[in-house]
Amino acid sequence: MFHKTGQILSRLIKQWSPNKPRPAADQNEPLSSSIQVNLNKISSVFANASDLVIRQLQIGTREQTEAFVVYLDGLVEKTIVNDNILEPLTLELRQAQANGGVSRKRVLALIKKQVLSVGQVKEATTVQAVIDAVLSGETVIVIDGSAVALVANTRGWETRGVQEPPTESVVRGPREGFTETLRTNTALLRRKIKNINLKLETMKIGKQTKTDVCIAYLKGIVNDKLVEEVKRRLAEIDTDSILESGYIEQFIEDAPYSFLPTVGNTEKPDIAAAKLLEGRIVILTDGTPFALTVPYLFMEAFQSSEDYYSRPFYSTIVRWIRFTAFFLSVFSPAIYVALTTFHPEMLPPALLISMAAAREGTPFPAIVEALGMGVIYEILREAGIRLPKPIGQAVSIVGALVIGESAVTAGLIGAPMVIVISITAIASFVVPAISDVTAVMRLILTVMAGIFGQYGIMMAVAGILTHMVSLRSLGVPYLSPLAPTNIPDLKDVLIRAPWWAMSTRPRVIGWHRPVRQKFHLKPEPPSDTNRDRT
Amino acid sequence: MLEDGRITDRQFMLLIIVSRLILSLTYLPALNSPPENQDVWIAGLLSFPVHLLLAVPAYLLAQRFKDRSIIQSAELILGKTGKIIGALYVWFFLHMTALTLRQLSCYLTSVPYPETPAPVFIIVTALFAALAVGYGVETICRTGEIMTPVVMFSIFVVIILIAKDMDLKALAPMLEKGIAPVLHGALTIAARTVEILFVTMLLPYLNQPGTAKKAMAWGIFFFIFFFTIITVSIITTFDVEQAINRTFPFFSTVRLISIGEFLERIDAVHLGIWILGLFIKISIYYYLTALGAAQLFNLQDYRPIVLPLGTIIVSLSVLQAENMVELREFTSYKVWTWYALFFITFLPLILLVVAVLRRREVQAR
């Protein structure tokens, strides 16, 4: 099965490989055995590339052979090029020849096997291969009289180190985050899952950018059909550029018209590893620390990695806090509008009296207040995010003062509305993964509440709910395990069961091999007889 | 295949519960049916065997033609005449949808929105239901799967909160009028369970058709359980004399909830849950109408006719009755029981008998 998949994959990769769609003959042609021809070709292809370095040298003493080394400055590790390629080529080869003498024909094999002290050396036979290698930071050695060039892996460029991701900071748990470098990211994953079943298949997407995209999955746990489906969808992307994982997300998601995300993302390798171990697929993209995870279910937004690192009781409470916050953030303006303008009879008397007192003399209807305040809040938020931190704080202070204090004292809006919007805002930060979703839902609900009150809210809920249950992420129902209900899976949704009780993977995803660990792993304290009696 | 969705037996059960139960949360015509006194809840309990009895023909018919709905199997059994029976069923589902919509709008315009014209609610609800119907039976069932537990939970909460106002003495004396009116009441309650027909329409989409019998029985059981506690709570809080006078008995009960000054006026929550539950009921009947019509005309897809059918449903719903008195009259046990019984039991029985006589079975497939 997997073998077959591999075949399909390689066929697919061949299909995408950028030389196929491009008919330009000169790039596909094999290298010439004349070094001059090769040199001309390469330098003409890279015309005007000021970062290109072509180092011409003569190697050997007795029979001097023309050769050149080509690489892109900045993409290579200079010390490797100098110490492990240029120095051996110029010095050690001379010694080798001095000792025995090497024929011109064997010089290539000699260099590859004896001279180059670089980890990974490949051979390239076409001009295009040479160009691709150079572009991805490798060093190419072309020798006169040989139609085969040597490609040494010397990749090494300025990268950001592994840091704590700002979007998903934790109190307990690993603090490392993905970086912009694909290789680092795969290494981070490998370090979490030291298993040959962790497959990392790389493909290049983007006609111009040729971005490396890596599909990671755990063979044996993942549903193979899902992997094929992901590959098929990735294969269909035929675009100029992939600069961020968001590009890919929008090309492969199931419901492009929906405001709900069907592809998840994370910046933390431990989360990615956990998703892999649940049978999900992680898509790493070069150039961004954000990894995509599919299939993505709605309930994942309420799970945080820290839930699993801390003990289950508080995690369960926190999970319910998140649900509550989500509902507050989605419903509170709508309910406020509905209650004050349509159903005052449903407010408890004491509350109604104080609400009526607060609403006294405010000029706008509640729905206008709610929508207006919502917009102002979004403006403030946006202003705060993009600005440098100190200014951002100033903006939020001014905003809070203007809205919270002045507007109420001036009698422009009622104080309860400010409270409602503040609750909404704060609550939407509790579930950051879907804060955009809550904003959209909130808008829909508030508008409907303004038109129809409670009935409008309920109709909007019905619409949103039917929409949500109709969605699928890679064939997995979006709202599972709630609908269709899968009671064993609720152990990680409604509660967070202790680890020893989570013996099965989420069945909708990891049905292939559902058992994660032995049952009956509950720790038993030693019985009295073993206890140290003092 | 018109519909490629698959539903589980749990979804099927919950669908029956919510669809049958949800209108009992407002209208509860059982209180005005015989025995018309405090024995209504006994009638509810006794209706369980009656339910099962009434469901037998429909169930056997569905089992006999596992891959066909009643509309298709009627055609198979009776040929051209079967088309007429199929059309009758499409009409019945259409009528159910229109009637339910009308009942929704009637409640909404009676209590929370007296000044809003009723057609507004009918149109808006029908539009949203059309959205759900377009998504297919899977979506409706899944929505039901989420909402039904909420409905059931809310009933429990209401019962717990109203418990201090309940006076169980109101249930005495039991069987005041003897057993006969109670049995009549059981029949009227069972005859309102049009949801029995779900098995004839949705059995082909159950992922385990064998469990349909169990799911249906459990669904009816749960319905009766909740029906009983609802009627008991109404009768014990209002006494019989007041209870049978209520237009919306259970809502009146919910409005009485008042615990320590702060936990009161929770009818908004209840109203919301009721609207959602009713939305599911409307969606499923709307869906059955569209599906049935598509099967009747041998269409390949039911989705194009959803909105055109919606126009019929909406206008039928508006002209359903001149006023609420007429609506109440029509849905009372005197009329509705026999009308529903005709479709639930009588027609399936005829079809079944003919099918047995003519030995039509699944062989045609």
Place this chain on the structure above:
Amino acid sequence: MVYVLIIIFILLAVLEIPGLIHKKLWGELAAVLVFLTIGFTLSLPLVLGIKVPSPNNGIKYVITTIAQKIGR
């Protein structure tokens, strides 16, 4: 109101029909047209304020007469 009704029905027709013609689903097209016509004929009198007898009255009549006959 009549204009709104007509606009709604035209809109529905525009939404449904071209796709069906494109896919050559003639059966569906016929059904859509039939249902739209029924819907229009039912809703037009409602909008115009003409009373349409409810089908419920007929059902009620049939059932009560049968019940009376059986009761006798």
Place this chain on the structure above:
Amino acid sequence: MKRQLIAIFIISVLFATSGCWNRRELNTLAIIMAIGIDKAPEDGKIKLTTQVLKPDEIKAPAATGGQGSPKGVWVLTSTGHTIFDAYRNATMQSDRKLYNSQTKVIVISEEMARAGVRPILDFFDRDHELRRLSWLLIAKGEAKDIIEAEHEQEKIPAQAIESLVTASGATSMAVTVNLHEFLKMLANKATDPFASRIEIIAEEETEKKAAKKPKPEESQQNGPRKRMRLTGAAVFKDDKLAGWLNRPETRGLNWILGKVKSGIIIVKSPKDENQYVALEIIRASSKIIPEIRDGQVTITVEVEEEGNLGEQMSDVDLTTPEYFDSLERRQATVIKNEIAAVLRKAQKEWGTDIFGFGDAIHRKFPREWKKLEKKWDTEFSQIEVKVKVISTLKRFGLHTAPAGTKRE
């Protein structure tokens, strides 16, 4: 795509058509807190007095300081042929629509109640805004006076009335009947309803003179300040007011119904007949047991009461077995007397079954009840009612001998 189009269409239609059907902003409502119903001077008309909330006054309590506490409510009076009519007529005086859902108190005047309350109460049960949880009170005198009366502690007098009713459990000398319970009793074939009785007592002149800081404006304008007080219960025959129960009689009613929650029973000290002993009621329950023997109906009312010695004014130590027994007996006698008083009034004077005796017979003897039902009105006055009081004293507080007693 089609769906999106439809959704956009729906929303735009909704926007276009959503007039302000049921829109009512909070600041366009006149929130009614209490309603008083009187007979209007015009023939057959009803005078409605409503207490409407003034949110502005509630909002800023300290802002208007110095001029005494501003009134939190506004009292509106209107007339109409029916209650609903009177409501709508009130809207002509108020700039806002009268809004009924928060009404806490419904006060009906004595005159109105004597004429029958069923026609009045229809509106309150039919209207969707009002809940059946409003308290129903019968005013001795005009209901308007009650609604207009102010309260020192509460800005909203309706809240004060509500608190009076809900706090009446401390004495159990008033009944707490809301619309729901009243209508339940009214609808019951056997039972006759009762309701709280409220009246105005003018503050005595002497008391006012004694006050050191008379508030000039108020006292001059309003004359003697009015206070409201719960004074027992109003008893109905069917829907017509039959008469009043005073406070001990009301507690008698509560004993029979098992609704006594707390209260003080005053007995004479067994040692010194001039001094009083206060016994606190801790809990009480009752049973109504109907019996039919040879067509003869007997009702047994079993009251169980448990009390504490709460206070005594004599100077002997009453915490001895003998005294305690005697106190228990005296306690039982007081309870019996209270019950007997109310029974006499209800049975002999008015013939109203406010105790639910008929209902109890109905539940226990449904067959016999069928015969009894028609003549229950006359039968009720004839039936024998046995009262059994089991009354106990349990505790005596933190000291035994009276406070400050010297040991001999």
